Amino acid sequence: MDLEARAHSEHPEALRLWLRLLTCTQLIEKQVRAGLREQFDTTLPRFDLMAQLERAPEGLKMNELSRRMMVTGGNITGITDQLVAEGQVERVEVAGDRRAYRVRLTPQGRQLFNEMAQQHESWIVDAFAALGSKDIASLHKLLGKVKDHAQRPPQDPSTETA
Amino acid sequence: MDLEARAHSEHPEALRLWLRLLTCTQLIEKQVRAGLREQFDTTLPRFDLMAQLERAPEGLKMNELSRRMMVTGGNITGITDQLVAEGQVERVEVAGDRRAYRVRLTPQGRQLFNEMAQQHESWIVDAFAALGSKDIASLHKLLGKVKDHAQRPPQDPSTETA
DNA sequence: TATTGTTATACTCTATAACTATA
DNA sequence: TATAGTTATAGAGTATAACAATA
Numbered sequence A, B: 001m002d003l004e005a006r007a008h009s010e011h012p013e014a015l016r017l018w019l020r021l022l023t024c025t026q027l028i029e030k031q032v033r034a035g036l037r038e039q040f041d042t043t044l045p046r047f048d049l050m051a052q053l054e055r056a057p058e059g060l061k062m063n064e065l066s067r068r069m070m071v072t073g074g075n076i077t078g079i080t081d082q083l084v085a086e087g088q089v090e091r092v093e094v095a096g097d098r099r100a101y102r103v104r105l106t107p108q109g110r111q112l113f114n115e116m117a118q119q120h121e122s123w124i125v126d127a128f129a130a131l132g133s134k135d136i137a138s139l140h141k142l143l144g145k146v147k148d149h150a151q152r153p154p155q156d157p158s159t160e161t162a
Numbered sequence C: 001t002a003t004t005g006t007t008a009t010a011c012t013c014t015a016t017a018a019c020t021a022t023a
Numbered sequence D: 001t002a003t004a005g006t007t008a009t010a011g012a013g014t015a016t017a018a019c020a021a022t023a
Helices: A012-040 A044-054 A062-069 A073-085 A107-127 A133-150 B012-040 B044-054 B062-069 B073-085 B107-127 B133-150
Strands: A089-093 A101-105 B089-094 B097-105
Touching: A012 A044, A012 A107, A012 B012, A012 B107, A012 B133, A044 A062, A044 A073, A044 A089, A044 A101, A044 A107, A062 A073, A062 A101, A073 A089, A101 A107, A107 B012, A107 B133, A133 B012, A133 B107, A133 B133, B012 B044, B012 B107, B044 B062, B044 B073, B044 B089, B044 B097, B044 B107, B062 B073, B062 B097, B073 B089, B097 B107
Parallel strands: none
Antiparallel strands: A089 A101, B089 B097
């Protein structure tokens, strides 16, 4: 792919890095989406939602899923509806707040997720097969700096650096 | 974001790396999309198409744009139509093949692209502001291995490693 | 009033497939 | 027949906003 054609200016290193990062992510993501569709007839957001729940045996509230998946609430409702219809997850009442639910995996959903997760892992291991474990650790650490910086609290404009 | 909840198995390093890569890309991409929308009322694919053309003063054929942007032809037609309607790009006949066009930036489109590219660069430089130039070079090199591996020709199943 | 979740809607992005014109 | 490009359509994926029920 030639996304990297976009680099062209005075800070070319940062631009080239961004375009390469985007390229890598898109290549891997396309493989994962295709695998989920072909082997499990599902989508990445559905897999992601189940992955969130797999880590929360008590289930998660809709707004917590919304926050973790970084999408707005209406979308969580839609994905959850689909998974409920298939019996993969269920809505459980929250004691003391009749507005809210917790969504959690059913036993069937947990089993399906485990199967999908195993495949998913093999796709990811293959995607990074060119890297040794030292490379993987370095990448993880460097990207950690990027992530922490991107997620820093919004700057107060009056104290912004020039 | 808690995408990283998805890591959970026997090759946790690769999974955690993938989820962190995805998180970083999504965070930066959201900023870029928001900036393009707010400041230039445009989208990332439109910006990408113009970026491809900025590097090809003679213009590019539709199928070449399709290949470089990794999307199918119908989408290129749609984006190009929009940009033509706004006067940013134009379709030029190809001598000797009356089926084909080359798409190229108009002077107006080139000027607009330059303005957008300048902003785009500042967003990207900021996104990687936590990294020194050695870090940037390391990341670029490591991601290069990942990219090359992902883009390797499809394996012949008869010679696949077990 | 504020919050939780749902519904309705619209838009971007993408792929597939049928199609036209030309090679 | 094959290729370049277009058109039509469908489906993900997302955001916004109005809404109902409850806090």
